[in-house]
Amino acid sequence: MSDESENEVDATGERRELTAGLAVPEMDCPSCAGKVDNALERVDGVVEVALNPTAGTATVTYDAERTTEEDVVAAIEGVGYEVTGGRSNGEGSADGDGGGEADGGSGGVAVAPPSEVWTTPRAKKTWVGAVLVVAGLLFEFVLTGSNPAVASVLGAPLTLADVLFLGAVAASGLPVVRGGYYSALNRSLDIDLLMGTAILAATGIGYFVEAATLAVLFSVAELLEDYAMDRARDSLRELMELSPDEATVRREGGETTVPTDGVAVGETVIVRPGEKVPLDGTVTEGESAVDESPITGESVPVDKAVGDEAFAGSINEEGYLEIEVTSTAGDSTLSRIIELVQGAQAEKTETERFVDRFAGYYTPVVVVLAILTAALPPILIGDPVTVELAGYPFVFAADWGTWFVRGLTLLVIACPCAFVISTPVSVVSGITSAAKNGVLIKGGNHLEAMGDVDAVALDKTGTLTKGELAVTDLVPLGDADEATLLRRAAALERRSEHPIAAAILDRADRAGATDLPEPSGFESLTGKGVRAEIDGETFYAGNPALFEELGFDLSRARAETDGGVVTEGDAASESRSSDDGAFGEGTLAALEREGKTVVLVGTATELTGAVAVADEVRPDSKRAVERLRELGVTRVVMLTGDNEGTARAIAERVGVDEYRAELLPEDKVAAVESLQAEYGEVAMVGDGINDAPALATAEVGVAMGAAGTDTALETADIALMGDDVAKLPYLYALSHTANGVIRQNIWASLGVKALLAVGVPLGLVSVAAAVVVGDMGMSLGVTGNAMRLSGIEPESYE
Numbered sequence: 001m002s003d004e005s006e007n008e009v010d011a012t013g014e015r016r017e018l019t020a021g022l023a024v025p026e027m028d029c030p031s032c033a034g035k036v037d038n039a040l041e042r043v044d045g046v047v048e049v050a051l052n053p054t055a056g057t058a059t060v061t062y063d064a065e066r067t068t069e070e071d072v073v074a075a076i077e078g079v080g081y082e083v084t085g086g087r088s089n090g091e092g093s094a095d096g097d098g099g100g101e102a103d104g105g106s107g108g109v110a111v112a113p114p115s116e117v118w119t120t121p122r123a124k125k126t127w128v129g130a131v132l133v134v135a136g137l138l139f140e141f142v143l144t145g146s147n148p149a150v151a152s153v154l155g156a157p158l159t160l161a162d163v164l165f166l167g168a169v170a171a172s173g174l175p176v177v178r179g180g181y182y183s184a185l186n187r188s189l190d191i192d193l194l195m196g197t198a199i200l201a202a203t204g205i206g207y208f209v210e211a212a213t214l215a216v217l218f219s220v221a222e223l224l225e226d227y228a229m230d231r232a233r234d235s236l237r238e239l240m241e242l243s244p245d246e247a248t249v250r251r252e253g254g255e256t257t258v259p260t261d262g263v264a265v266g267e268t269v270i271v272r273p274g275e276k277v278p279l280d281g282t283v284t285e286g287e288s289a290v291d292e293s294p295i296t297g298e299s300v301p302v303d304k305a306v307g308d309e310a311f312a313g314s315i316n317e318e319g320y321l322e323i324e325v326t327s328t329a330g331d332s333t334l335s336r337i338i339e340l341v342q343g344a345q346a347e348k349t350e351t352e353r354f355v356d357r358f359a360g361y362y363t364p365v366v367v368v369l370a371i372l373t374a375a376l377p378p379i380l381i382g383d384p385v386t387v388e389l390a391g392y393p394f395v396f397a398a399d400w401g402t403w404f405v406r407g408l409t410l411l412v413i414a415c416p417c418a419f420v421i422s423t424p425v426s427v428v429s430g431i432t433s434a435a436k437n438g439v440l441i442k443g444g445n446h447l448e449a450m451g452d453v454d455a456v457a458l459d460k461t462g463t464l465t466k467g468e469l470a471v472t473d474l475v476p477l478g479d480a481d482e483a484t485l486l487r488r489a490a491a492l493e494r495r496s497e498h499p500i501a502a503a504i505l506d507r508a509d510r511a512g513a514t515d516l517p518e519p520s521g522f523e524s525l526t527g528k529g530v531r532a533e534i535d536g537e538t539f540y541a542g543n544p545a546l547f548e549e550l551g552f553d554l555s556r557a558r559a560e561t562d563g564g565v566v567t568e569g570d571a572a573s574e575s576r577s578s579d580d581g582a583f584g585e586g587t588l589a590a591l592e593r594e595g596k597t598v599v600l601v602g603t604a605t606e607l608t609g610a611v612a613v614a615d616e617v618r619p620d621s622k623r624a625v626e627r628l629r630e631l632g633v634t635r636v637v638m639l640t641g642d643n644e645g646t647a648r649a650i651a652e653r654v655g656v657d658e659y660r661a662e663l664l665p666e667d668k669v670a671a672v673e674s675l676q677a678e679y680g681e682v683a684m685v686g687d688g689i690n691d692a693p694a695l696a697t698a699e700v701g702v703a704m705g706a707a708g709t710d711t712a713l714e715t716a717d718i719a720l721m722g723d724d725v726a727k728l729p730y731l732y733a734l735s736h737t738a739n740g741v742i743r744q745n746i747w748a749s750l751g752v753k754a755l756l757a758v759g760v761p762l763g764l765v766s767v768a769a770a771v772v773v774g775d776m777g778m779s780l781g782v783t784g785n786a787m788r789l790s791g792i793e794p795e796s797y798e
Contacts (some may be wrong), residue, residue, distance in 0.1 A: 010341065016064040017062065018062060018064050018069070019060070019061045020059070020061075020069045021057065022059075022076065022241055023056060024036065024056055024082070024083055025082070026226065027053050028053050028056060028559075031183075031417075031420070035080075035188050035190070037049055037051060038079075039075045039076060039533060040076070042059075043059055043062070044067060045063040045067030047062055047195055048060070056313070058388045060072050066564050079185075079186065080175075080182045095420065116760070129219065132164045132167045136164035136168065137211070138641045139160050143506060146160075148160060154244075156206065162208050165212035166203070169364075169578070172219040175219070176195050176196050177196040177432060179192030180195065181196065190415070194363075194412065201216075201404075201408060202405075207405065210405055210767050214412070215773065217774070217776070218776075220776070224776055243256070243278075243332070244276045246259055246278070247260050247263050248271075249267055249268065249269055250268060250270060250322070258736075263278070264325070265326060265327065266324065269281065269322070270320075271323060272320060275318075277312055277313065277316060279312045279325045279326075280309070281310055282308070282310070282323065283308045283309075283310055285320075288321050289318055290310060290314050294313060296335060309326075309335050313334040314332065325399060332532060332691055337721075341474070350448070351423050352424060353446070355419060355746065362416050366757065368410075369410055370411040371407065373406050373407045385461060397629040406763070408767055412774065413774050415774075416577065416749075417784050418749045418779045422742065422746050422749055423742050423746070424444075425787075428733055429738075429786045429787055431447060432790070433734065433789050433792060434731065437714040438720065438721040439719075440721060441718050441731075442718065449700045450683065450700045450702075450736075451737070451738060453682060454633070454679040455636070455676075455678075455682045455683075456635070456637070456728070457639050457668075457671065457675060457685065457698065458636065459638075459639050460639070460647065461499065461724060462499075464617060464656075465616060466618055469499050469502070469597075471503055471507035471611055472596055472613065473611070474486060474610075475528070475583070477583065478607075484511070485611065486611070490505050490513060491516045491534050492531075493541060494518060495519065496524065498612050519532035521538075525542060528543060529541050529543060531533070538604065539601065540603070541600070541601045542600065544588060544643070546600070550604050557587045557588040557589070558588045582607075589645060592643050592644065592649075593649060594649060595646050595653070596612040596613060596614045597615070598610050598613075598643065599611045599612075617650060618725050620724070620725055620726040621725050624725045627795070631736065632736065635679050637656060638658070638660070639652050639663055639672075640661055641664065642662070644661045668684075668691060672694050672717040682700075684698035685702040685704060702716060702717070704723060729795065730793070734789065741786055752773065756769070756773065773792065
């Protein structure tokens, strides 16, 4: 598969840069990517190269005046890696097979297409080699009487079994030797070079059994690793396949089916029951329940009607919808998710960087030990020496052949493949699993960091609460009535984008207040309220602290009393207001104690009254907080700009360890810093916009409800695509488990390699054991362990 796009034409019009996306399935480790990178660097005209071995893709930008995609493909295949897809300017495949699309119409290469591992030319050669080895072993050790000499080389006889072994080396070993040759050209000390050298050396000194066994077993190991990596890429492909390739568009009075890439913004697409929404847009006709789980991870369908937003990749369940397209295929929410997941795969974590540095020392050291193991003992040891270890005798003899084979065995163990892939396969498995459940993690470093957080700071509005505010109480003062209070409050809030403003305007609309005056001189007072002129007089709407700054004494109204809680709807009662223009004793305190936000309205000298607004707590908030503690989070803290009473009421309902109220944006930053100083690493969860400074300050910033929100998708480290706070425990559990899997993979790889390396000089580890256990076994083991992450799913709290 491929994606071609014109990037640049210089001032003279002579330079034209194209970007080719190529699928290279066999490029599945950093050393493989290193060889491809070196090969592409030698191609004149290649401008930029981005390789993703975990996904098996190469994105190459080149100057079309100096080279072609065919040259790029030839360079990659020249170092032994088949390119299974590629197009040049839409004219077909560069390699003739078409490759197929695997990006789901996302507009870019995301993952190599699935390959038939067991029927490739490499696999067929491996099976031939395996049959020849089995036949050779049969004649060598069972049918010895039927194993005649059939030829001779330099005077040395070759038996029938030897010929069969050499045939196995030719069938299964030549691809390995060829890969080793390219590695040598690129000065890459990788598995192909090590194995190719071992096979040639063993064949050269007449150790045909070892050479054939090594060639066949290593080829089988490579096929198994390719298969395991292909399965690991399945989760990526599932994400790519969410986006439809075609759309039904209304054009010229009729309907026509076209590729999604060919649909322009403003056109109308038709989505019938059971079909996927092809592109982001706004519903213009029809009603239906839509399954948005591919985007938000929410399993409950969302009702859509005229004016509602619909996301590409979501599934129309029952009704007929017409949707006006608001973004092209490459700019849809799903496309951005795919692009960000792809970028997250390519980004190396600190653990990966450490592993790469370690592998850079590990391999050369073990290679040197292999050479010394093969050469020194025969020189230094004269007569056989018996050494007793743990009660077992080990005989060390000056046998060149024995020590040469042991040196070859160490050469096999020198390959760090399992160790190197242990982290990236875990990261990819975790990130793609999260994406399918509506959690977008924008890098492996954020995945690791989330699993290590000690404290979680939660914004209140829109996180622990639904963020859907509604007016619950109107408390007019003096000569004002509820209509006057509502009219002034709505007029002041007309130009505000705050959720409280929306709630007041909604209440005014439902009350039939259509003649709202137009405010002038509007000014937003950050963290306090708003100010504007209405009918030539300056009015304010804001929290009690704003009016205390203006000189009002609200101590009596904000004082706690011994009376009971006043129920909603008693706004006109004497306990809440009085005729002299002052609030009754404890009025504001009672409202705040009920978890309501109080907005006062008035001028600098006279209060019109108070508007109480409440936000409903999410039903899963309490259980989510409890679950975070159960999973190991030390401290869960609520940070809010709301008043003390509201904050305390919400905090008690959801059960956080601590709350901090009346915080301005800079105060939230300070709160996060104090939590970092006291507890360690902190994750901040907010809306991704208003809480941006605090999100940036925390080790991990998590944005709620990011679907369709460009700012949240771009700024947050992790984005919860839906408004589901229950995904937080899932995110922490996934990240924490991923960190454990990464550590298990790394230490298991190192431990097994170390044990095998110690056992080689003692004669306890054969070449076959080194390949089967140290190479194939560990690579399959770390990949399988990483795939466990795809089985972690969000809990249901219903």
